[in-house]
Amino acid sequence: MPQPKSPEPRKTSVDLSVRIGPMTLANPVLTASGTFGYGDEYAHVVDVAALGGVITKTVTLEPRIGNAPVRIAETPSGMLNSIGLENVGLARFISEKLPKLRSLGATVVASIGGETPHELERLLDALGSEKGIAGFEINFSCPNVSKGGARYWAVPRRLEKTLERLRPLTRTALIAKLSPDVTSVGDLAIACEQGGADAVTAVNTFVGMAIDLEPLRPKLNRTTGGLSGPAIKPLALARCHEAARAVGIPVIGSGGIMNGRDALEFLAVGASAVQVGTLSFIRPRGASEVLEEMAAFLSARGVKRLQDWRGGLLGDGEPAAQRREAGAGRGKH
Ligand SMILES: Cc1cc2nc3c(=O)[nH]c(=O)nc-3n(C[C@H](O)[C@H](O)[C@H](O)COP(=O)(O)O)c2cc1C
Numbered sequence: 001m002p003q004p005k006s007p008e009p010r011k012t013s014v015d016l017s018v019r020i021g022p023m024t025l026a027n028p029v030l031t032a033s034g035t036f037g038y039g040d041e042y043a044h045v046v047d048v049a050a051l052g053g054v055i056t057k058t059v060t061l062e063p064r065i066g067n068a069p070v071r072i073a074e075t076p077s078g079m080l081n082s083i084g085l086e087n088v089g090l091a092r093f094i095s096e097k098l099p100k101l102r103s104l105g106a107t108v109v110a111s112i113g114g115e116t117p118h119e120l121e122r123l124l125d126a127l128g129s130e131k132g133i134a135g136f137e138i139n140f141s142c143p144n145v146s147k148g149g150a151r152y153w154a155v156p157r158r159l160e161k162t163l164e165r166l167r168p169l170t171r172t173a174l175i176a177k178l179s180p181d182v183t184s185v186g187d188l189a190i191a192c193e194q195g196g197a198d199a200v201t202a203v204n205t206f207v208g209m210a211i212d213l214e215p216l217r218p219k220l221n222r223t224t225g226g227l228s229g230p231a232i233k234p235l236a237l238a239r240c241h242e243a244a245r246a247v248g249i250p251v252i253g254s255g256g257i258m259n260g261r262d263a264l265e266f267l268a269v270g271a272s273a274v275q276v277g278t279l280s281f282i283r284p285r286g287a288s289e290v291l292e293e294m295a296a297f298l299s300a301r302g303v304k305r306l307q308d309w310r311g312g313l314l315g316d317g318e319p320a321a322q323r324r325e326a327g328a329g330r331g332k333h
Pocket of ligand 1 (some may be wrong): 032033034035057058079081083085111139177203204205227228229230232254255256257275276277278279
């Protein structure tokens with residue numbers, strides 16, 4: 001039965017706007033790739049235009065059917081998925097999904113994925129000047145594909161060189177989504193910044209595994225999957241903090257955000273915006289609720305601008321506003 005569309009998030013006096021390169025978002029709450037379809041599936045329950053933005057399912061050059069089932073497993077405080085980038089492919093994305101997305105009035109970030117730098121170039125060549133796309137998130141971090149996944153892309157020099165090739169292909173925002181399963185997310189973030197990315201997303205899912213004892217076998221057909229949800233929040237938060245200390249470009253936090261307070265923690269460690277993923281499977285209105293709770297928290301404490309909250313815990317003990325007044329940049333290391 002169709003659910004009634006919820007009312008728009010209450011108007012708030014707090015200035016929540018954020019800039020991510022050339023893109024201005026009305027607020028910092030985006031839906032995470034792969035957890036919100038192509039936006040239109042949720043439009044009957046969520047006012048997607050009132051969110052900071054909608055990040056689409058990762059699109060690849062050709063359609064993909066993804067991995068064979070079983071490809072979802074529940075774990076304590078989290079979920080494992082090994083979907084493997086099932087998506088409609090570039091041609092149908094342009095002919096079917098983009099027109100619908102445009103009609104929703106949402107700020108759309110298209111997620112793209114490729115097995116090689118050349119595939120990403122072809123995708124951006126085709127989509128870079130399409131109307132209705134405010135930016136691109138490049139999925140450099142899928143843990144569930146055998147080619148062009150997190151391991152392939154977790155090489156700083158490869159990221160830097162690839163972004164140098166992609167940068168001239170679009171004037172919209174270029175966001176690099178990073179894997180957490182690396183020695184240093186900060187080093188990857190620096191490579192992306194040097195390659196010309198406008199922002200990095202920290203982080204995608206963590207590689208995980210679950211076993212059935214009788215019969216003895218992995219719960220997922222592909223053996224491992226990506227862990228998401230509350231179980232990963234402390235891990236993701238630490239990596240977001242590391243990335244925010246490493247680069248001057250905006251960092252977008254992702255991983256286990258289930259309410260407004262979680263979002264505020266990511267913003268406090270230096271994230272400019274956040275993504276809501278697994279929560280949307282539990283409560284389709286989850287992203288809107290995160291936004292409302294966050295705004296209410298700030299408003300109740302007299303914070304007028306999100307900027308005054310952001311980065312309050314970047315690691316040097318001084319509140320962000322004070323550091324900015326003192327003219328201190330975040331620096332590289
Ligand atoms: C079922 C599922 C599918 C996903 N598909 C994608 C995807 O296509 N591209 C991508 O960049 N991230 C994908 N992700 C990762 C999410 O965007 C997000 O980064 C991750 O789940 C951590 O956030 P969360 O704990 O809030 O879910 C997927 C996650 C899940 C659970």
